[in-house]
Amino acid sequence: MEDYEVVIGLEVHAELSTKTKIFCSCPTTFGAEPNTQVCPICMGMPGTLPVLNEKVVEYAVKAGLATNCEITRNSKNDRKNYFYPDLPKAYQISQFDKPLCEHGYVEIETDDGKKKIGLTRIHIEEDAGKLNHDEFGGGSLVDLNRAGVPLIEIVSEPDLRSVEEVDLYLKKLKSILEYIEVSDCKMQEGSFRADVNVSVRKKGDTKFGTRTEMKNMNSFRSITRAIEYEASRQIDVLEDGGEVEQESLRWDEVSGKTFSMRNKEDAEDYRYFPDPDLVGIHLSDEYIQNIKDNLPELPESRKERYLNEYNLSQKDARIITSSKYLSDLFEQAIKICNNPKAVSNWIISDISRILNEKEMEPNEIPFTSKELAELVSLIDKGTISSSIGKKVLEELFENPRNPEEIIKEKGWIQISDEGAIKEVVIKVLEANPQSVADYKAGKDKALGFLVGQAMKETKGKANPKMLNEMFLKEING
Ligand code: ADP
Ligand code: ZN
Ligand code: MG
Numbered sequence: 001m002e003d004y005e006v007v008i009g010l011e012v013h014a015e016l017s018t019k020t021k022i023f024c025s026c027p028t029t030f031g032a033e034p035n036t037q038v039c040p041i042c043m044g045m046p047g048t049l050p051v052l053n054e055k056v057v058e059y060a061v062k063a064g065l066a067t068n069c070e071i072t073r074n075s076k077n078d079r080k081n082y083f084y085p086d087l088p089k090a091y092q093i094s095q096f097d098k099p100l101c102e103h104g105y106v107e108i109e110t111d112d113g114k115k116k117i118g119l120t121r122i123h124i125e126e127d128a129g130k131l132n133h134d135e136f137g138g139g140s141l142v143d144l145n146r147a148g149v150p151l152i153e154i155v156s157e158p159d160l161r162s163v164e165e166v167d168l169y170l171k172k173l174k175s176i177l178e179y180i181e182v183s184d185c186k187m188q189e190g191s192f193r194a195d196v197n198v199s200v201r202k203k204g205d206t207k208f209g210t211r212t213e214m215k216n217m218n219s220f221r222s223i224t225r226a227i228e229y230e231a232s233r234q235i236d237v238l239e240d241g242g243e244v245e246q247e248s249l250r251w252d253e254v255s256g257k258t259f260s261m262r263n264k265e266d267a268e269d270y271r272y273f274p275d276p277d278l279v280g281i282h283l284s285d286e287y288i289q290n291i292k293d294n295l296p297e298l299p300e301s302r303k304e305r306y307l308n309e310y311n312l313s314q315k316d317a318r319i320i321t322s323s324k325y326l327s328d329l330f331e332q333a334i335k336i337c338n339n340p341k342a343v344s345n346w347i348i349s350d351i352s353r354i355l356n357e358k359e360m361e362p363n364e365i366p367f368t369s370k371e372l373a374e375l376v377s378l379i380d381k382g383t384i385s386s387s388i389g390k391k392v393l394e395e396l397f398e399n400p401r402n403p404e405e406i407i408k409e410k411g412w413i414q415i416s417d418e419g420a421i422k423e424v425v426i427k428v429l430e431a432n433p434q435s436v437a438d439y440k441a442g443k444d445k446a447l448g449f450l451v452g453q454a455m456k457e458t459k460g461k462a463n464p465k466m467l468n469e470m471f472l473k474e475i476n477g
Pocket of ligand 3: 195213
């Protein structure tokens with residue numbers, strides 16, 4: 001295993017969030033009743049004429065500019081011919097030799113420093129329909145709602161060398177597409193999915209090995225598992241003196257193995273030719289410049305700003321800016337409560353932990369930036385302790401509402417009344433003479449224990465600063 005190097009190239013498909021499909025005016029909303037968002041054009045009826053949706057070109061150019069691509073001034077659509085029951089025309093309208101964008105790169109930050117992953121091309125194409133395999137009738141039913149939904153396909157160079165790099169690359173790409181708002185990148189809805197090409201070679205070899213391809217992977221976890229499995233399978237084949245066959249494989253999540261689907265087609269099998277029903281795509285310099293001038297701030301630049309303006313650490317800034325949603329939440333919350341350090345801590349520790357536990361995406365966070373800001377302010381003002389703050393956050397995830405309301409309703413307001421604090425302190429001191437003696441003998445840790453006991457006694461509601469002071473005052477007489 002150590003003698004080998006794994007080589008990976010990805011073809012990412014992202015569904016564009018245009019309102020209508022790429023060649024007709026049917027809506028693209030996800031989850032509608034089967035075959036309710038279709039028309040003769042996207043159902044592939046003979047004699048119908050496609051008309052290219054201008055937004056699709058704009059979004060693809062945006063994606064190209066955000067990933068350092070050159071934009072093709074004279075581009076076109078081509079037919080890619082193949083038959084499958086989810087593709088009634090028996091060809092997919094895609095792009096062959098003149099993709100809209102070429103020669104770009106995405107930069108990732110590995111443990112060994114920054115690395116540029118080359119992008120061969122970004123082209124536009126239409127999605128196919130979806131087959132629903134009917135367990136009861138024994139047949140398959142086709143739903144053409146997805147047929148004609150616009151996609152960009154982002155093809156990387158075989159520049160990736162490990163599952164870690166693949167993970168960083170996909171996350172970076174996903175965040176860029178989210179920032180420029182061309183795709184919602186919902187992996188669970190298939191809006192962001194990848195064909196994963198894997199080969200292995202002996203370290204030091206200059207020639208690539210033969211690759212296999214796993215199609216339509218839509219979770220980070222399965223991509224990682226599939227690459228690990230496939231790389232070691234290929235190494236075993238080579239070690240046994242065999243040859244890796246170029247083929248398309250299916251990854252099976254349950255068994256954790258890959259299975260052969262078919263031998264891989266080459267481009268000539270598709271008989272690409274320019275679609276005679278569509279005109280060429282000609283882009284002026286002004287058109288491209290205008291899109292460039294209006295690109296929103298990208299994650300990289302937001303990250304730099306967080307380092308400089310708010311003094312966040314590299315790591316914290318990276319985690320927050322990796323998601324546009326988290327980053328927007330951060331910026332909106334600090335506008336209200338003006339405490340960047342505290343807001344970033346909440347996002348990085350407790351909010352991220354809960355998202356993980358609940359297997360939620362950041363954009364599924366149920367509370368608003370205003371509610372997060374109020375939580376931070378309540379702690380800053382000393383109305384609640386940070387341990388109560390954690391309980392308020394849990395509550396915000398369960399049943400989001402104004403944090404002030406939550407603490408009133410739950411009776412969580414911090415005890416800052418001197419008399420009440422003193423009462424608890426005396427009670428705890430009487431119950432723990434040994435700790436008092438320890439503290440007097442120089443064991444500073446004993447004070448922490450006493451404060452902890454008092455917190456327990458007040459169910460986390462005592463003002464910790466006042467507790468500390470009161471203990472010192474009482475112990476030292
Ligand atoms: P297709 O899969 O449609 O035939 P390409 O031939 O352009 O398309 O290659 C698709 C992907 O395969 C690219 O992302 C490329 O980086 C990757 N790739 C090509 N050769 C190898 C290889 N030897 N090992 C791993 N990935 C590879
Ligand atoms: Zn249609
Ligand atoms: Mg491929």
